[in-house]
Amino acid sequence: MQALNSSNSGIIITDNALPDNPIIYCNKAFENITGYHYDEIIGHNCRFLQSHDRSQPEREKLRDAIENSKECRVEIRNYKKDGTLFWNELFVSPVKNNMGEITHFIGVQNDITERKNAEIQLRDEKASTEEKIAARTKELQDNEAFLSSIIQTVRESLLVLDSDYRVLSANKHFLSSFQVTETSTVGKILFELGNHQWDIEALKQLLMKILPTNNPVIDFEVTHDFPYIGRKVMLVNAYRIEFDGHFKDRILIAIEDITDRKEIEQRKDDFLSVASHELKTPLTSIKGLIEVLQRLKPENSSEKFISILDKVAGQADRLNLLINQLLDTSKIQSGHIELHKEPFEIDQLLSDTISNFKYGDSNHRINLRGKTNAIIHGDDLQISQVINNLLSNAIKYSPEDKVIDVQSDKVSNYVKVSVTDYGIGISRSDQAKIFDRFYRAQDIQQKFAGLGIGLYICQQIIVSHDGTLWVESEEGRGATFNFTLPIMKIQENEE
Template structure:
């Protein structure tokens, strides 16, 4: 049998069995999507995927490794299917199941999933191999699927099937919403538009109705980017939300879905002109950049004066004076950290944030940060388990900033006396750091938005003030290392923030390996 280089996969320190080697050799060239999950790690993370799985889902390998396979299920219920998968994994058995999954662009596809356990000679479960096939086309032959898809569309668009079917109500809806709305046939002929669309693009109704979308006068508005967007996301099979694109001089936020109109399945585009909002956002960034720089210099001077005063006051001075100076220094420290974060945001926006890469012990860095916070928050229990890497090439200071922020977040949203668990792991040619708390949790609808600049959940903001930049900065730092940061949570049930880092940077000659 042809041998496969173990280091190419490096699932764990366990020896690869003959059966696994055979499967990898055979299935790596398969057109079917292939994943392998490591059952020895918490939450069964994916440690291997083939190119076909990347093509199937739209996610890159960097975005896949370290996740549990359920990340493809989005917010879909799939209760019965999930229960079957859960029971199969628990029993260490083999099964085949059809389940609704979602690609990176948000489009639904039906996945025929075959799960096969890999065990050692003693029967201990080591890995699960998952083989995925897109069977959406077969499912589309069944009219019942259209009803199921319509339920998903109804959630995205916030309207009921009967509402869309009623033409009078549809017209009322089109003229009520602020977005520009187009309803297209499957071959992209314009069937309906609303007044907002006509005003936004300065075009008359008789110039667009019954015209093909890309035959409209391009001199007045450039549609090529929009066409590229539709082609890219295969609009006839997709549900797509909040994609920002440029059409001419306008910045547009586009939603794409499907509706039944006169018993025909058609395409609906909801377009919001965010050009002015983007300009306001740019001006805000400029202001924060200037303000942060202007504040930094006098703040440094104030800090120096306080430190000098602390050294100059006599030992017999009043304790109240000493406490006042200490508190003033602590608050200036907080303000300096805030200004530093704002400057980081500015650097990220302008692409000027740079990494100072060097070799360091990543595990030791995590232990050091955890130890710092244990001392500062002795009423919390911070546990660390696992192993990732004692030799990693990256920006130690920046990655320390990420771990520090994630841990501070966990402490902030966890009741006093709570537990926080850190798990370090090595998954194929990636390392993974996971931080779990049992605090407020994050509702599914906010789980992507919390990594946006200045985003704060309204209910949380009232109880826990902040400006919402820490997760944004952390996400960008991890991305600049070629990794991925994400959260798994449910409101009121705590949260697990995880990030993966490749052991070898793209365009790097030097690979991260253990000493």
């Protein structure tokens, strides 16, 4: 493995014996090329690097090579963790055991983006005359007044810096927001403005990387007691201006005041915490009284009376679940989530959780496959809550299909659990947001009840266990929610 890690090429190994041929190893170069960490890669199928770009013909070549145990070399579009496109020269080769059986596949990849970009640039240049390109470029380069007018009219604080981080211009919104004058701002080093409120080492390091690497600063949060305006929370975004001429090597900084938004979010979190606790007490009394009524109901009670009483009990349980979810959300936001970590058998937990779940739903068949013999160090109640939530969602969003598949596998030094339904699926745009707090897709809101916090809680629980939770789905073709957990040890009776 040390030799593989020293390679400049990205190298992965997948397990052909496991469903969906998951990645069980990657070297450091693969992490550097893709931007993903090792923990985020293990357990995924290689196709996750294509993101939404699934119509490439090279995918069929790879699929054919794997199905027919052949070597294959392709040039395919992949996407880094931050969404950046890169061209991947990929060589895939099967690995056989002494019996001639394909046990693994090894993939070697190299980033050939620069070469491909050069080829694309040459094709683009041939599509238009040099005179038109030169004329348009000159028009953009010389239009200083146009760019200046945009900077001045934008309703956001903007600064333009030179390569020495000296302020070349500040728009009216910046001057009015921070109650400073143009004289005290323009011509000054950014880090020396006012009472040095922008002299932040982390921000300075990020800005110093913009000119040589062209990497932007995205949503850097600054909290400071500014002169004249008090304590403010700001989001800073910074980009390199790439025009030639007068605009060569310039940095554009946009500053957004999010103080009010932060205060509103804090008040909302405080309200949720207080409201949830206040609702919990009377609800506990109501549930107790309902249980008393169920135990003491008259022997000659009508079926309608019993049915109504059961429905009231069911709605009380549902309300209790929603309040518990709000309390969990409040604890997560405040950083007070409680974990009681102890070693437990993940196979037994899956079996017990699914068995208990079946008692409450007899209309769906839940198939459990796979055995890991792994011991996990974690909070088994929290992990059981994740499994319950994923099963509940699978059933809720597949009303027409009655089969749910649960698969568990040992992938490298992780356990991978997958919950698959065959229902309505999730759109590509919604997949990027479904783990956000209170997010619910528009079409789902109209058809299915919920608060949009279940998946948020699940993700926070898995992250707190050093694992990863993700979804793979296509609209109309169901969804698979996967999560990984690091293995503490393997039981001795593993076969």
